[in-house]
């Protein structure tokens with residue numbers, strides 16, 4: 170069966186010299202915390218030092234582009250991982266935030282020339298979010314997408330050394 174998801178780089182990746190920023194939201198915090206843990210575990214699996222993983226929190230996903238941009242001005246990072254969980258409500262609010270955040274984070278990474286990994290879940294239901302954080306109830310807990318974001322951050326941060 171065709172495996173979706175991240176195809177790991179064929180090259181061994183050594184993140185021991187990298188400095189990574191994680192900016193996460195406080196909205197839907199239990200799900201966000203699971204994603205942040207999955208991200209950090211994977212960064213450490215690629216030898217990124219604990220002291221080189223900087224973590225900052227903001228209110229919600231709409232704040233991620235501005236916060237990532239500001240934190241990148243005061244310190245240098247090899248990659249930034251923006252983590253948030255958007256869950257559709259009963260209005261169009263969700264669509265507008267998702268659109269603004271995805272375009273905003275893309276603009277920040279291109280303007281700054283530093284990879285910004287899109288770690289924002291845009292879910293129609295809470296179960297979808299739980300499943301993508303690997304903490305869904307029942308037999309199928311899902312897969313923690315934070316692991317994919319951690320791997321992508323290391324690969325993109327090492328791009329400049331290819």
Ligand SMILES: O=Nc1c(NC[C@H](O)[C@H](O)[C@H](O)CO)[nH]c(=O)[nH]c1=O
Nearest residue numbers: 194196228229230231253254255256
């Ligand atoms: O509305 N739902 C959500 C949300 N709204 C707040 C928004 O990101 C921002 O913080 C405020 O609009 C203030 O600017 N933020 C999320 O991360 N997830 C949601 O599901």
